[in-house]
Amino acid sequence: MKVLVAEDNTMVREAMVTLIESHGHLVVPAIDGKQAAECLNFLNFDLVVTDNDMPYLTGLELAELCREKGTLFVMQSAKNISAQADEASAYQFIYKKDLFKKLPPLLRDVQDFVDHRYN
Numbered sequence: 001m002k003v004l005v006a007e008d009n010t011m012v013r014e015a016m017v018t019l020i021e022s023h024g025h026l027v028v029p030a031i032d033g034k035q036a037a038e039c040l041n042f043l044n045f046d047l048v049v050t051d052n053d054m055p056y057l058t059g060l061e062l063a064e065l066c067r068e069k070g071t072l073f074v075m076q077s078a079k080n081i082s083a084q085a086d087e088a089s090a091y092q093f094i095y096k097k098d099l100f101k102k103l104p105p106l107l108r109d110v111q112d113f114v115d116h117r118y119n
Helices: 010-020 033-041 059-069 082-087 095-116
Strands: 002-006 028-029 046-052 073-076 092-095
Touching: 002 033, 010 028, 010 046, 010 095, 028 033, 033 046, 033 059, 033 092, 046 059, 046 082, 046 095, 059 073, 059 082, 073 095, 092 095
Parallel strands: 002 028, 002 046, 046 073, 073 092
Antiparallel strands: none
8 A cells, every 4th residue: 555644754754654664554754734745646546545734735635635635535633623624524524643553454454445345
């Protein structure tokens, strides 16, 4: 699975990349919303995992691009934006504090979904 990780916090971004790669997925990291949008314009992804509070383009704004491309996306934030994530049609919302606990099972679920979508 090809995953775009959009996170402006370097430590969190690098930890997410390491975790997702350890589950056998290809990861493209983006340092902010603008870079993530550029990646979405030029590459296809199975999943986007995005922080909401980023420079240039928020995760909710990035969600609009994901919806236009038909790309699944997961919103993560330290703040409770679950209602906004639902309105934006996020696959799931995860509190940042729970990210590393909830991301592995989420990756398995999305992989199953992607496998069934293309089979």
